[in-house]
Amino acid sequence: MGAARSDRCAHRHGRSAGGAAAPRGRFPAEADPPLLILLIFGSGIRESLLNVVYFVCGYCQVQAPQNVIKRSHRFTLFFLPLFTFSTRYVNQCTNCGAETALTAEQAQHSLTWSAGRR
Template sequence: MLLIFGTTLRNRILTVVRFVCEYCRTDASQQVTENATKVSVFFIPLFTVSRRYSVACSNCGGVTALTKEQATSGMQWAERNRPVTN
């Protein structure tokens, strides 16, 4: 029996926030992302084996690792500070 299995990396943008980048010192958009490694069989993802969070500067591309709590806090902050549109 031939069983094809492996892992895949799924990247998901959780939110976009705007603040001063620690690398380039520019006030720029920052993407908060979740990177999940999933085990798959026959190219169908079954379960997640790890999750990592990071923030990436849209100006210089600098990436900083985040904890899950920091990513969640960033999402909550972005939701509270979203501009009101009519």
């Protein structure tokens, strides 16, 4: 009777009959708890003004300052930019707001042209 009572008591207090502690917790000993990962990712656009040149706009036909803009599309992880995956250059008229796509060579040429005019 004494051995049976001690087994019941040990079982109630989380110990096996040998005296070692039995595993406790929500999950069985052979199953690992699920791994939960929260990733916050996205993309963002960064614009930088490279140059301002003066010439006649192709849309409004007015001689006005034209902004040469570099647009970089960046991949972000936890709101931190990791790498740039797309870069585009545009020419934006300050009078009408029309935009014209430029190549990287054209944007670089506007910088060398305006540096030579100073």
